[in-house]
Amino acid sequence: MGMTMVEKILAKATGQSAVKAGDVLEPRVDLAMSHENGALVINQFNEIYKDTGIEAKVWDPARIAIIFDHRVPAESSKTAGNQKKIRDFVAKQGIAKFHDIRGDGGGICHQILPEFGYVRPGYVVVGTDSHTTSHGALGSFSFGIGATEMAAVWALGKVLNVEVPGTIKVVCEGKFKRHVAPKDLILHLIGKLTAEGANFKVIEFHGPAIESMPTSGRLVICNMTVEAGATSGIVPPDAETKRYLQEEAGVNEHLDIFGPDADAVYDQVITINVSKLQPQIACPHTVDNVKPIKAVLGTKLNQIVIGSCTNGRLDDLAIAAKILKGKKVVKGVRMLIFPASTRIYLQALKKGYVATFMEAGAVVMNSGCGPCLGVHQGALADGDVALATTNRNFKGRMGNPNAEVYLCSPAVAAASAITGVITDPRKKGE
């Protein structure tokens, strides 16, 4: 019987010739990522060793990555304290893949990991962040875990009791029309599957629309698979994966490129023709409340956000800059832009995008998670309506349970900034 991508990766990670969905395994971990919640991981890690007389040492400091992104620069003394605790731990344990608050080499964890070549095809990646699903874009099995689970990974170098997930195969045919993006594809799919439709499952992406999609777009679709409940999304690695890792991430080592078996067994196969897609909007207050844009055209907005681990990459900023060039963000609307990493920020500066945004009236913020999770920067007032390229619109998500968040692609966000209402980029802008 053939194996899916994730079955093949888990077979390799446990030294077996074959595994199948439902097996319970203890795969070794190739990369373990945390952000500021590393402070809680440290707490739980020390708990494991308490009163044992054994020195608390991580299993492999080279395989741990810690990236500050959720609250940068610190919004409170409490956060600053957590960050300091992590900095001290990193120094003591010799953790090299550490990205502090800096203008060089900083950014959101789900951009830093691919950008620095930390993720490779075939890897098992765990992260104390639900959007760790992103890294399936590079052909790894990559999933979110909690802080206590991570503490056990730091101690043992493996994840305990992983049930091999079943896989939903999604075949994407056709070609994206102008101003229709990978974001619209994944929102459409989440609407179709619902918020729990892929719970405990992996979504494996196939088809010509995926093969011709750059890694930046694959990161968007894998990133949001968790919004359908998926353990992970995954794109079988190919020539584009190789190109990205070698040319953009500077990886020189041999890459283990393999796909699923032709006779792999899937729980479900879904086919989507992307040529027929129009811009999609996830409406308040669940990500699966997805409607085609025409259903919500004209919705009045107070704040527009472009950024996050979903859509803060250079091509996202490029399309926004193209639409906003020579235009103005309408009075009464606040537009906030967060490049996903400082490298992207610098590239956007050099290409003139940042100037375009500022001249249009947008505020360009430092790289980080920003208002997406409602901790600091860009909180909403009671009754405010936001349109964002981020990944979640749950009640309270942008810092206020009495506000509403709509989710969309960068093109829709930029076109809507000019009008102040939800606007179809295919008609306005440019």
Added chain:
Amino acid sequence: MANVVFKVGDDVSTDIIYPGRFMATVLPTETPQYAFIDYPEFNAKIKKNEFPKGSIIVAGKNFGCGSSREQAASCLKGPDFVVIARNFSRIFLQNAINLGLKMVICPTIDANEGDELEITADQVVNKTSGKSFPLIPMPKARQVIIDAGGLIPFTRKLVIEAKGKR
């Protein structure tokens, strides 16, 4: 036997259980004060320790969807709630097991606030309505962690065993 003290619907996200704006608070001893804080009446009672241990929260499908933040499980563990849901989101379920929060997967559960429930090995009995609902037992691989008292003692044992072998 215990009473249902709070009832919620489907797809209750971790942003509702424990909003992101309180994520700088990480210690399990400190998180319960922010549990369901956007439901001020329920939150106030949690803060005043009004609920006896084992009080029940009843939820619909996909409880705990969204973020991996462990605070969403630890804030319910503090007051020792039992969560009965039609099903749980993967990361929340795993976090709850790891921290020793009691959960019951009961796909057809029907109960209202104030109802008195009894949880047996294979069903949830609603003493108030007189109806009973089958539950799905935890898979063995997860039950061993629950039986060990959570992932920390479970891992501690493995670390000590590994040391012994060297």
